[in-house]
Amino acid sequence: xxxxxxxxxxxxxxxxxxxxxxxxxxxxxxxxxxxxxxxxxxxxxxxxxxxxxxxxxxxxxxxxxxxxxxxxxxxxxxxxxxxxxxxxxxxxxxxxxxxxxxxxxxxxxxxxxxxxxxxxxxxxxxxxxxxxxxxxxxxxxxxxxxxxxxxxxxxxxxx
Amino acid sequence: xxxxxxxxxxxxxxxxxxxxxxxxxxxxxxxxxxxxxxxxxxxxxxxxxxxxxxxxxxxxxxxxxxxxxxxxxxxxxxxxxxxxxxxxxxxxxxxxxxxxxxxxxxxxxxxxxxxxxxxxxxxxxxxxxxxxxxxxxxxxxxxxxxxxxxxxxxxxxxxxxxxxxxxxxxxxxxxxxxxxxxxxxxxxxxxxxxxxxxxxxxxxxxxxxxxxxxxxxxxxxxxxxxxxxxxxxxxxxxxxxxxxxxxxxxxxxxxxxxxxxxxxxxxxxxxxxxxxxxxxxxxxxxxxxxx
Numbered sequence: 346x347x348x349x350x351x352x353x354x355x356x357x358x359x360x361x362x363x364x365x366x367x368x369x370x371x372x373x374x375x376x377x378x379x380x381x382x383x384x385x386x387x388x389x390x391x392x393x394x395x396x397x398x399x400x401x402x403x404x405x406x407x408x409x410x411x412x413x414x415x416x417x418x419x420x421x422x423x424x425x426x427x428x429x430x431x432x433x434x435x436x437x438x439x440x441x442x443x444x445x446x447x448x449x450x451x452x453x454x455x456x457x458x459x460x461x462x463x464x465x466x467x468x469x470x471x472x473x474x475x476x477x478x479x480x481x482x483x484x485x486x487x488x489x490x491x492x493x494x495x496x497x498x499x500x501x502x503x504x
Numbered sequence: 505x506x507x508x509x510x511x512x513x514x515x516x517x518x519x520x521x522x523x524x525x526x527x528x529x530x531x532x533x534x535x536x537x538x539x540x541x542x543x544x545x546x547x548x549x550x551x552x553x554x555x556x557x558x559x560x561x562x563x564x565x566x567x568x569x570x571x572x573x574x575x576x577x578x579x580x581x582x583x584x585x586x587x588x589x590x591x592x593x594x595x596x597x598x599x600x601x602x603x604x605x606x607x608x609x610x611x612x613x614x615x616x617x618x619x620x621x622x623x624x625x626x627x628x629x630x631x632x633x634x635x636x637x638x639x640x641x642x643x644x645x646x647x648x649x650x651x652x653x654x655x656x657x658x659x660x661x662x663x664x665x666x667x668x669x670x671x672x673x674x675x676x677x678x679x680x681x682x683x684x685x686x687x688x689x690x691x692x693x694x695x696x697x698x699x700x701x702x703x704x705x706x707x708x709x710x711x712x713x714x715x716x717x718x719x720x721x722x723x724x725x726x727x728x729x730x731x732x733x734x735x736x737x738x739x740x741x742x743x744x745x746x747x748x749x750x751x752x753x754x755x756x757x758x759x760x761x762x763x764x765x766x767x768x769x770x771x772x773x774x775x776x777x778x779x780x781x782x783x784x785x786x787x788x789x790x791x792x793x794x795x
Contacts (some may be wrong), residue, residue: 376615407556410558474694
């Protein structure tokens with residue numbers, strides 16, 4: 346069936362089988378391979394994207410269920426050539442090693458800051474608990490999200 | 505790569521339309537809500553519906569509200585909303601106890617109470633929660649609605665009283681005076697299914713237990729409602745000794761299986777301890793509310 350999903354502001358239309366998973370639609374149709382396809386069992390969180398502004402695991406959503414809805418992927422974090430503070434934070438705090446979990450970690454973190462701009466370290470740990478990093482980089486990921494929260498507070502003050 | 509088998513898909517525009525579609529497809533269609541149980545089941549071919557009826561557009565099924573002496577929860581209410589509900593926190597804090605440890609925040613953005621109950625996974629927490637506080641569920645079919653108890657709802661592992669052409673639309677729970685409740689769970693790692701979990705509801709009036717409910721998750725082939733605790737505690741003062749005895753009963757009445765989460769004797773021990781803790785915490789909350 347034909348579905349249209351708005352991905353990072355761009356409408357993407359394709360005729361697909363209803364059984365197609367959202368993660369594959371995102372990776373194959375507009376070719377946005379930043380969203381990683383990991384465990385396939387909603388455990389690892391590498392496939393986290395925003396669906397109508399809520400963080401979801403795209404390996405456990407059918408693409409047809411996103412028909413007519415808005416998806417934001419890791420590629421949609423950067424705006425007008427400027428990295429999102431979350432991305433800057435991961436860079437500044439060395440929050441990735443192999444990078445496989447990173448897109449999911451960043452989308453879960455972005456969703457957290459959208460709802461709670463000044464989270465505690467404990468709240469950050471809870472928010473990213475749906476993601477698994479096998480390079481054991483959680484401490485730096487938490488540092489990165491705190492960095493981003495502080496950066497966003499600064500930006501707000503400057504404005 | 506895990507992909508579900510071929511199936512058709514449609515979006516329900518109303519509860520009645522969803523039921524009409526279930527009737528039309530005579531047992532080959534399944535309702536999909538959050539999909540976080542059904543899609544994994546479909547990937548593994550444990551479920552193979554020919555048609556999925558998506559009810560995510562049915563906003564009218566997403567609510568937590570007080571109506572008279574009841575709290576009513578719509579079937580499409582997501583885990584995240586159960587966790588954040590002030591109304592539930594005030595009257596039945598065991599929902600938040602359980603939701604904090606059900607999966608992870610991202611999964612909780614999708615999964616629903618209706619889906620969790622209808623999945624009837626014996627290891628799942630919300631079925632125990634709803635049993636312990638004596639919820640009723642509303643099931644709608646072509647003939648109208650019926651309201652049944654959690655005991656009647658649970659038929660067996662992964663099987664409920666919801667017929668092939670029916671859907672669960674609402675969960676109801678009576679608001680009674682002197683209520684306290686708690687959910688206790690032990691898991692191997694954050695977000696996992698329980699090794700064992702116990703839910704307790706306690707209603708205290710004039711210093712004695714007017715009513716009580718204890719239900720267990722991951723302690724047998726289905727959600728276990730420990731009815732013998734009612735016989736033990738009703739009309740008695742809620743003391744540490746009686747909590748201990750209730751824990752012993754729960755440990756006797758559960759039917760755990762040995763698996764990767766632990767051997768039977770360990771799970772029985774855990775059920776006893778968790779039941780005692782849940783009753784203790786539920787009672788403390790009840791007394792606080794009574795005061």
